[in-house]
Amino acid sequence: MDVRKTYKLFVNGEFVRSESGRAYRPDGGKVNVPRGSRKDLRDAVRAARTAFPGWAGRTAMNRGQVLYRAAEMLDGRAAQFVELLGGGPRARRELDQSVETLVWYAGWTDKLPQVTGTVNPVAGPYFNFTIPEPTGVVGIVAPQEPRLLGLVRRIAPVLCGGNVAIALAAESNPLAALTLAEVFATSDFPAGVVNIISGQRKELLPWLASHMDVNAIDTVGCTADEIKSIEESAAGNVKRVIKLTESEMSPYLIAAFMEMKTVWHPIGV
Amino acid sequence: MATALSLTHLGSLMRGVRSVDEVGADERAASLAKRSIKKSSKLWALDLAVRCMDLTTLEGADTPGKVAAMCAKAVRPKPGDPTIPPVAAVCVYPLRIADCVEHLRGSSVRIASVATAFPSGQSFTSIKVAETEEAVRAGAQEIDMVIDRGAFLSGDYQRVYDEIVAVKEACGDAHLKVILETGELGNYDAVRRASILAMAAGADFIKTSTGKVQPAATLPVALVMMEAIRDFLRETGRPVGFKAAGGIRTAKQAISYLVVTYETLGAEWMTADRLRLGASTLLNDVLMQIDKERSGAYQSGDYFTVD
Numbered sequence: 001m002d003v004r005k006t007y008k009l010f011v012n013g014e015f016v017r018s019e020s021g022r023a024y025r026p027d028g029g030k031v032n033v034p035r036g037s038r039k040d041l042r043d044a045v046r047a048a049r050t051a052f053p054g055w056a057g058r059t060a061m062n063r064g065q066v067l068y069r070a071a072e073m074l075d076g077r078a079a080q081f082v083e084l085l086g087g088g089p090r091a092r093r094e095l096d097q098s099v100e101t102l103v104w105y106a107g108w109t110d111k112l113p114q115v116t117g118t119v120n121p122v123a124g125p126y127f128n129f130t131i132p133e134p135t136g137v138v139g140i141v142a143p144q145e146p147r148l149l150g151l152v153r154r155i156a157p158v159l160c161g162g163n164v165a166i167a168l169a170a171e172s173n174p175l176a177a178l179t180l181a182e183v184f185a186t187s188d189f190p191a192g193v194v195n196i197i198s199g200q201r202k203e204l205l206p207w208l209a210s211h212m213d214v215n216a217i218d219t220v221g222c223t224a225d226e227i228k229s230i231e232e233s234a235a236g237n238v239k240r241v242i243k244l245t246e247s248e249m250s251p252y253l254i255a256a257f258m259e260m261k262t263v264w265h266p267i268g269v
Numbered sequence: 270m271a272t273a274l275s276l277t278h279l280g281s282l283m284r285g286v287r288s289v290d291e292v293g294a295d296e297r298a299a300s301l302a303k304r305s306i307k308k309s310s311k312l313w314a315l316d317l318a319v320r321c322m323d324l325t326t327l328e329g330a331d332t333p334g335k336v337a338a339m340c341a342k343a344v345r346p347k348p349g350d351p352t353i354p355p356v357a358a359v360c361v362y363p364l365r366i367a368d369c370v371e372h373l374r375g376s377s378v379r380i381a382s383v384a385t386a387f388p389s390g391q392s393f394t395s396i397k398v399a400e401t402e403e404a405v406r407a408g409a410q411e412i413d414m415v416i417d418r419g420a421f422l423s424g425d426y427q428r429v430y431d432e433i434v435a436v437k438e439a440c441g442d443a444h445l446k447v448i449l450e451t452g453e454l455g456n457y458d459a460v461r462r463a464s465i466l467a468m469a470a471g472a473d474f475i476k477t478s479t480g481k482v483q484p485a486a487t488l489p490v491a492l493v494m495m496e497a498i499r500d501f502l503r504e505t506g507r508p509v510g511f512k513a514a515g516g517i518r519t520a521k522q523a524i525s526y527l528v529v530t531y532e533t534l535g536a537e538w539m540t541a542d543r544l545r546l547g548a549s550t551l552l553n554d555v556l557m558q559i560d561k562e563r564s565g566a567y568q569s570g571d572y573f574t575v576d
Contacts, residue, residue, distance in 0.1 A: 042567055049570075213569035236566055 007033045007174075009040055009198065010181030012047035013191025018199070019043070027172045036199035038207040041166070044195035045213050048137045048164040051192030056134045056162040060110035067109065067160060070187040071102035074152075077183065084176055085148060098152040104249050105156040112161065116255045120262070127265040132258035134162035135240060136215035139208045141168050141201070143221035147176040154218050157253040159193065163216075166195045168208070170221060174198040201226070209233035216240035216257055279469075283426055286465050289457035289493050298488040301532055302525040308562070311524070315559050317539060318523040319346060319353060322555075323381055323512065323547040325360040327388075327480065333368045336361055340372035342574060347556050356552070357541035358411060362387075363404045370408040381411035381446070385436060388450070388479035390415035394432050401439040411444040412436070413512075415479060416463065418453050426466055433470035446474035446512055446545075451490045452482040460490055464497035468509045474545065478515035485515025488525055495533040511538065514547030520558040523551060550576065 008015035020037040085091035169177035358379040386392035
């Protein structure tokens, strides 16, 4: 039997329709996709904020295990994703790279503090050191292309560092992102750590950018004009607006969402 | 108001209490909860919610310092924003009344104290009366008493009635709020009976719950109690206040209670003299919603006090 799928938002570990009841058809296709509203976004931020202390408090090793399991789950659904991405060797390559990305960042969870952390020489009787801590709730604006890899490349470093994520799926081709939610849902991520919302960028971006409880936004999928207005709204709570455009895997992408905390520890007392 | 009702009168009073349509009450509460309050109406409702709030801390771990912080928040809920009104009252355990007296001097915020072996109410009447008298002497302007659910559930209405009358007398000028602890009463009929009993015994307010029992306040239970207040007003001409307490944590819930109150009891109850919302964590969410309406941006708990 041919079952047609009703795509859902992924908020607080649940697959939900938009509270607005609206849907749209990306790119004039035949599939209905939920058109998320600002209230869906609000719910996602609330869920993410609640989930943050738990996820950030996990051991690095445990976060790595969960990310690795996401890689396993994605690999297990390889055929489904390859078909969703249009089939053929190009789709297969994108899927393989996505799995590899998750594995790669899974390995970074317990190495980042050693690479980006420092012991600082100071002129005083202090042991002075700096370690990275996750910044909190991170909004990610997924790029239109590549559909799957584009989001995986940006969401993995955010989760790796102990942050929680709210991803806006690409407006014109959100199916890969919405299906990726099923991978996260079966990977032992606590509810609310990953949230994925589809809908109209124009409608959702201002609310995400001005939300006082969002700590950083990855603008990788935004136009120059969008970035400008995000930066204006983000000033309200001094959000980090991350404008790194590199498409390769990099520990600097993890570090971009970390806050460097310095400790002055007295010695010789 | 008669200070004591004879056994036969009380019996006929209780027998005269009609039963509650449970499905109807649930349905009406659910439909009222769906009502959409937006923009300027929402701001008005949120402002009223602050004015009607009993800011509460009822923990074994309450210290003078914690109560002092709560009193400061009660007087000026948002430091730096004088447009936010003070709350109606603070609600504490009897031993913390003295701290409130010290920190609320000169403000409009009233001091409410729980008494009568809160939260269970399972103690001797003489002790409950003595506790109430002592609380009033310490400076409490409002007393939140619990009814003896053990007596009520076993049908000993006379005992419950006499106890409320005795405590009311011990209150003197202080207002008496009678907590029914609806989560332990079992059904809406019992809630309505307890409401009528408490009002007949002289309660100035009837209150849903202690907050120590689940389920605490629910919208249908509030509706049932308000309908009892409305019917009591028609019978006797005496208006009685309503206090919802326990489990009210979001501004949205608070607004639902305001809607149900308005639709059941009317505009006269939209004041702190007749309506209270008892809560320990509600205030910050209300303040955040007020800021959201004013600024247009969703707010963060990072910018409000940690209570």
